[in-house]
Amino acid sequence: MSGRNSKGEKLGLWGLVKEVFNWYPSHYPVEERKLLFKLDVSILVFACLCFFVKYLDQTNISNAYVSGLKEDFDLHGNELNYFNVCYYTAYVVFQVPGLLLMSRPKLARWLLPTLEVLWGICTFAQSRATNVSQLYAIRFLVGMFEAPVFAGTHFILGSWYSGPELFKRAGTWFICNPLGTMVSGYLQAAAYTNLSGVGGMPGWRWLFIIDGIFTIPVAVIGFFIFPGIPDSPRPFFLTESDIALAKDRAHRFRIRRPGKLGLDVFKRTLKRWHIWVFISSYACMILSSYPTLYMNLWLKAEGYSVTQINKLPTVTYALNIVTSWLGSTLASIYPPWIIYTIVSACSLFSTLCMIIWNIPRGLKFVAWYLFGAAGCTSPILYSTVNTIVKDDSEERALIMGSMMTFGYSFQIWVPLLLFPTAGPDGAPRWRKGWPATFAFFFLLWAGFVSAVVIHKREQKRKGKYAESSAESTEGEVEAVVDVAPSNKGASER
Template sequence: MSSLVRKVRQNPVGRVVVDVFDWYPAHYPAEERKLLRKLDLCILVFACLSFFCKYLDQSNITNAYVSGLKEDINAGGNALNYFNVAYYTAYVVGQIPLMALQTRPRLAPYLLPTLEIVWAVLTFCQSRVTKLWQMYLLRALVGFFEAPSFGGTHLILGSWYRKEELFKRAGVWFMGNSLGSMFSGYLQAAAYNGLSGVHGLAGWRWLFVIDGVITLPIAFIGFAFFPGLPASPRRWFLKEEELELAKRRLPQREEPQITWKTVKTTLSRPMWWICVPAYVCMIQASYWLSYMSLWLKAEGFSVTLVNILPTFMNLTQAFASWMGTTLAGVISIPLLWTGQFVCSMFGAICLTIWYIPNGLKFFAFYFAGLSYSASPILYSWINHTLADQTAERGLIISSMMTLGYSTYVWVRTASRDDLSTADSS
């Protein structure tokens, strides 16, 4: 087998294929391969499940809105946008303070699992709302406590894995984003068709109940297995020599905590000024993808199809996240970045024109989903480039999320929920 792999590697295309699927290279010492397998089970399993639930809880508001929530709590007009504004405003506020907690070695193993319990409780609460203000409040609380999920997990991944290991695993982890959104669509369709009226609850309320039931057990997986940072106290499943090996693989040049010195040092270097504006532009280039459900509802599609048809876009996003990030470890990152830009720009141009055949609109939404490779590529590049500087990585990642979603909020306030006016004018 090893001779066959060597022959395949002699071909440039074969080398890429082998690198994509070779997670535990034969040239690694046996103890290092054993460590990687253990890290994958302890970090990647919880990270993927947690990220899946984060996006399940985040995207369920749109599925619920087009499945009866709008009518049941009189959430007309621009209410869906304001739900998202409440969520992302609090999401922005929570970025830097909660990321600062994630860089604390003693807190790092337990912060995300604890927040997982909070997400579950807040999700259960959303199933009982009867007034508009209650949903605004709950969406804001969900946004605040979900703030460190994305950046915090990236920080952890970049603290344990080298470049050739990191890109592959970040691609698999980031698929949880799209798969969570996709599953929410199928779940709402099933709840609407099968649970509406059961125990006196509407189908959209059952969506929040089921989401909470899925989320809660994952917290206990995190408490048992999530290792935090290499500088965190040794967890029960890591031997002393394994933890020392992990530290030697990615030595740190500074203390991991974010301090005022970190802020001053980071702003004096180019990485912050490159990555933050790039992320802001990337966020604005893709926010419109979430409006596909509203367009389908305005077109008169059934509730089931309104929830299911956008999931094909989520599927393309999941594929792009995995493939783009995995390939970024072995081929040109600028080439991949240009490719995702073309996908996003094509969709944005088509939907800016708007008065095009519906078939082309479907294609524009689905094709633009391929642009979702951008985020995991950018974050993985940051983690690799600043692998030995945990605090600077944490500050840059939280700054990207803060400023990126700050602009995301005001753009949404200028958008309309109801696309029927645009279609009929």
């Protein structure tokens, strides 16, 4: 197995190390390298901050639950699952509309910063909730405003970048998922220790206040630096020549620019295989990742302290950070299916340990932490969608929105059946849930590999068709050339 650089040249060990960090290939013109740097600073800075606070909020509800929320609101049973149900219901409903709006050039630049403001307001509101019903309502609003952030950012990245540069940036951006989750654990531990009782509020309420303080400045930054897509209104830091170069790059990489948005996008998308394979794969990814997020419930059942419960799971997220970046980067150098196979094997091993369950505590920790190896599966999957469906901007947006809608629609009800919080089969044992998780991890791997194989076969068929068309055209030209002299002679005679 040999890796290749952006020129297609085979790499040795030192060449591989250099290629991992090679974001601005030397064979690119100076103007193109400058454009990439501007895009990195603008898109990645805003997207990373936005994604960081999003996952900070997503994890905060779980950390708050085990850090005093459950006792303060006298919760019993599956309320934590119901919080997630409210969130994911709104998340599902607003996915496709949000992504289709994101494909509109004039809206693409302003949509995410505006939603960030509304989301920040709701984040603050969670700290003032006085009963569980208010939290249910606020979680629904948070899900609605967060809906287009994840898939929408992938869509934006796929509109500016292609090939190895896309995989590297998607992986770098995605590290803010585990980073936000990891920091949430440390923040909750610090809030529980240092802020409990300050202002008459328990520590878990302060965590939402801190999250809101992070969120509003991010939204303000986004209004100034987020560029939308190449056809959006030009931001101040990009020149006319920058935009012209970006559009030329899109043409060169065969990334189709936005067209008319109508019912036809649904008709042509549903006729192709892309949407069916990708939404199924993503649903398996979502369901397989659900139980891996609840190491804190296992630690609580094992009798660890509140501080340990918040801090120990952060090791998984630290591994997530490394694999999100490194795995996605290596997928730009080696065939992505190879990277997918390696991380899937790690996840299947960890899940098998959870199915057996009665294993040494040290091995149980290894299994929980090894789930962090799956950090790169999502950015690789979405970068593959951007690569395979780059010839149709509207279809690409619809597929990405549908992936989230389909995947999280299962998240609404499947956890209630497979991953109950209480009961004999409840967290963290999940006698039914862990075997199902094993199946989901396997089906995710099988779906991804199938997409790669089908696409390669399509490309080969297209190549043969183009070759035969070229030969046919050459034959027609030669026939014209052969005939033309005699016609010319006849006219002369």
